[in-house]
Amino acid sequence: MLAIDARDKEKIVAPLFRTPRAFVLLVLILSALVAIGVAAYVRQVTLGLGVTAMDRPVYWSTYMVNFVFFIGISHAGTLISAILRVTGAEWRRPITRVAEAITVFALMVGTLQIVIDMGRPDRLPFTLLYGRLQSPILWDIVSVTVYFLSSITYLYLPLMPDAAILRDNCPSDAPAWQRKLYIVLALGWRGNHEQWVRLEKAIAVLAVLIIPVAVSVHSIISWILATTVQPGWHSTIFGPYFVVGAIFSGIGALFLAMTGVRKALGLESYIGLRQYRNLGLLFIAMNAIWFYFTYAEHLGIATGQQVEEFPVLASKLWGSFAPTFWVMALAMVAAFWVLVAPLLVPAGAAKVALFRPRLALASASTALILFGILQRIPMAPTLAALDTPNATTAAWVGVIVMLMLAGLGVAPWLKARPVTATAIAGGLVLAGMWLERWNIILPTMTHPRLIPYAVYTPSLTEILITVGSLALFTLLFVVFFKFFPSVSIWEVAEGRVIEEARSKIVVPAPEPSEAGWLRPRRFKL
Amino acid sequence: MTRWAMVIDLEKCVACQGCSIACRFENNTPAVSPEQAARGRAIRWNDVFPFPVNPTEDTGEYPNVKARYMTRPCMHCENPPCTKVCPVLATYKDEEGLVRQNYSRCIGCRFCTVACPYGVRYFNWYAPQWEDPLALRLNPDRLESRGVLEGPAVRPKGVVEKCTFCIHRLAKARARAEAEGRAFRGDEYVPACVQTCTGKARYFGDLDDPNSTVTQLEKSPRAFRLLEEVGTHPKVIYLREG
Numbered sequence: 001m002l003a004i005d006a007r008d009k010e011k012i013v014a015p016l017f018r019t020p021r022a023f024v025l026l027v028l029i030l031s032a033l034v035a036i037g038v039a040a041y042v043r044q045v046t047l048g049l050g051v052t053a054m055d056r057p058v059y060w061s062t063y064m065v066n067f068v069f070f071i072g073i074s075h076a077g078t079l080i081s082a083i084l085r086v087t088g089a090e091w092r093r094p095i096t097r098v099a100e101a102i103t104v105f106a107l108m109v110g111t112l113q114i115v116i117d118m119g120r121p122d123r124l125p126f127t128l129l130y131g132r133l134q135s136p137i138l139w140d141i142v143s144v145t146v147y148f149l150s151s152i153t154y155l156y157l158p159l160m161p162d163a164a165i166l167r168d169n170c171p172s173d174a175p176a177w178q179r180k181l182y183i184v185l186a187l188g189w190r191g192n193h194e195q196w197v198r199l200e201k202a203i204a205v206l207a208v209l210i211i212p213v214a215v216s217v218h219s220i221i222s223w224i225l226a227t228t229v230q231p232g233w234h235s236t237i238f239g240p241y242f243v244v245g246a247i248f249s250g251i252g253a254l255f256l257a258m259t260g261v262r263k264a265l266g267l268e269s270y271i272g273l274r275q276y277r278n279l280g281l282l283f284i285a286m287n288a289i290w291f292y293f294t295y296a297e298h299l300g301i302a303t304g305q306q307v308e309e310f311p312v313l314a315s316k317l318w319g320s321f322a323p324t325f326w327v328m329a330l331a332m333v334a335a336f337w338v339l340v341a342p343l344l345v346p347a348g349a350a351k352v353a354l355f356r357p358r359l360a361l362a363s364a365s366t367a368l369i370l371f372g373i374l375q376r377i378p379m380a381p382t383l384a385a386l387d388t389p390n391a392t393t394a395a396w397v398g399v400i401v402m403l404m405l406a407g408l409g410v411a412p413w414l415k416a417r418p419v420t421a422t423a424i425a426g427g428l429v430l431a432g433m434w435l436e437r438w439n440i441i442l443p444t445m446t447h448p449r450l451i452p453y454a455v456y457t458p459s460l461t462e463i464l465i466t467v468g469s470l471a472l473f474t475l476l477f478v479v480f481f482k483f484f485p486s487v488s489i490w491e492v493a494e495g496r497v498i499e500e501a502r503s504k505i506v507v508p509a510p511e512p513s514e515a516g517w518l519r520p521r522r523f524k525l
Numbered sequence: 526m527t528r529w530a531m532v533i534d535l536e537k538c539v540a541c542q543g544c545s546i547a548c549r550f551e552n553n554t555p556a557v558s559p560e561q562a563a564r565g566r567a568i569r570w571n572d573v574f575p576f577p578v579n580p581t582e583d584t585g586e587y588p589n590v591k592a593r594y595m596t597r598p599c600m601h602c603e604n605p606p607c608t609k610v611c612p613v614l615a616t617y618k619d620e621e622g623l624v625r626q627n628y629s630r631c632i633g634c635r636f637c638t639v640a641c642p643y644g645v646r647y648f649n650w651y652a653p654q655w656e657d658p659l660a661l662r663l664n665p666d667r668l669e670s671r672g673v674l675e676g677p678a679v680r681p682k683g684v685v686e687k688c689t690f691c692i693h694r695l696a697k698a699r700a701r702a703e704a705e706g707r708a709f710r711g712d713e714y715v716p717a718c719v720q721t722c723t724g725k726a727r728y729f730g731d732l733d734d735p736n737s738t739v740t741q742l743e744k745s746p747r748a749f750r751l752l753e754e755v756g757t758h759p760k761v762i763y764l765r766e767g
Binding site for chain 2: 047048049050054055056057058059060114117118119120123124126127129130131132134135136137138141224227228229230311445448449450451452453454
């Protein structure tokens, strides 16, 4: 019989045996969306891929974007939790479970995108029967399979003691099948010394091994593009660029997921500001690295002036992909600011008239109106140069200044709401990273060498299947945490023991308090 | 060894698109509706198009157009980017240098269509359809054995197809030589586009035979290959105009 802390029992175990109405409603809505997606897919299989908006030369589009995006999100989990375990970051304890679950479900939905994209899904076994290891697709199959199997093991291993805890602490009115589920999954866990030693060893080994696997997965996805000779894809930095983007979007997904779980189950005492602050710092760093890579990648193409490559870049900067490209850039800058601003703005800033949400709203709308007016003025790309100062240039500067004012205005508001700010940043980055994948795959597809340039807008089928895939991911996540604890019970309990032992040691310098997030160090002049 | 190659003399080409039509009937390429064609879903194994493909400031505007016409079968590259990326060996270069496509192996992942810099590969977005009189007069030729379906055989939906240099004609010529009990000669077979060419602009033969027409023409100072800079070493050789 494994004992459980009363706090954990109330907050983590009890919700597993309740079915609130909101949960049922959420599952129903998500299932409906998934069903619509499935219907769209059945139609696509029956009629052919012609029901999508794909054509020649746009042979890959939305499904491929979804694939790269979902596999990117999957790096949330395993990679982050593995790195934090290996480096012994104590604050990881309450969020590892959520992170690992994201990995498993994102991998499932991501791999599904490839099957959806195939012209002959019935021939999927051919990849194993006749697989050519020279093809990057086979590299991908191998690495994603390894990653999936190790992620699912990595999710399951720390879940085993929790299943045993649930088995021993089931309420008397729990349904028989649920009780049986925990009995089976606990694999006869008794919690004796030998078992703990083995489990810790297994997790430690797996955490180290899974890091190179995760890095390989997204590198190989980038190499599917980079090993071709197509303009814009044939780049050496694609491997690290994609890995950085994957970790970046992974943290974004983790932010949204942990905030959702925290809100839904009231886990404020578990997932605290410490987790948000530390992950936030990692997020800011990844954001900066991502910008560096994006800049380096585009600078190379811009200065190379290759006849085939330059149109790809031009379409992003001021052509047909300018909206998605600049929305992406804006989303990333905003995500950066949302997390950095609270660290920079002094505590008393709210007293200054400049730092008012109302002012921020006003300047944001002014920027929007100015931008709307600018859209009506045709602008040649060469006019973007600053050597011809005129009203248009001034208006563009105005837009940027107004946006910066808006950013300053919301800073104290964000500072007062660190969790909301982090969730906003997570959402912005998820949207931005989806657009980033779009901006990598589609401009090259629409600007080939010997085929006329094309325009691509996704068809209803592709939109429905994309929405269905997102719903499927959320559904899997929600249903999983209906039956399994969203916070690793034993790991948190272990953390408490460590914390307690530490508190008995007298250390000269006190640890930074929880309020450190709200009260940053001031620079002394 | 044999290395099948084609030479296209652009000086003689009149851009009549006869090669395109001959290819369509020889290889059972389905005609798609005008709406589908406008969306870029027409299948033309042998395409004729203005060159450069995308107008730039260098190509000029009507009536001062500097554009030319280009006719383009599959390049049957010596170093094909498409076969390297195929995950299931549905496309491969055979020992005679032909880049072949097996419709009963292709899984429809379209990696080869993405990898080909020439855009010679086409995907069956829908199941192919023909209007009634055409449907009754399809070319019955096909290369078929267990797990193999090639040549003009009608393609199922969801697979990739491409120019084969009329590989069924090669198989038939070989079979005839064998039936007559003699050795097969390199000049016994030409693809349909070469046979039909109005301006007699196309030549076909064996690049490994020092006396063949294509080997002689390859030495011409007018000879060039499409997109030589991508390192594919095409076996379709063009002779420059002028």
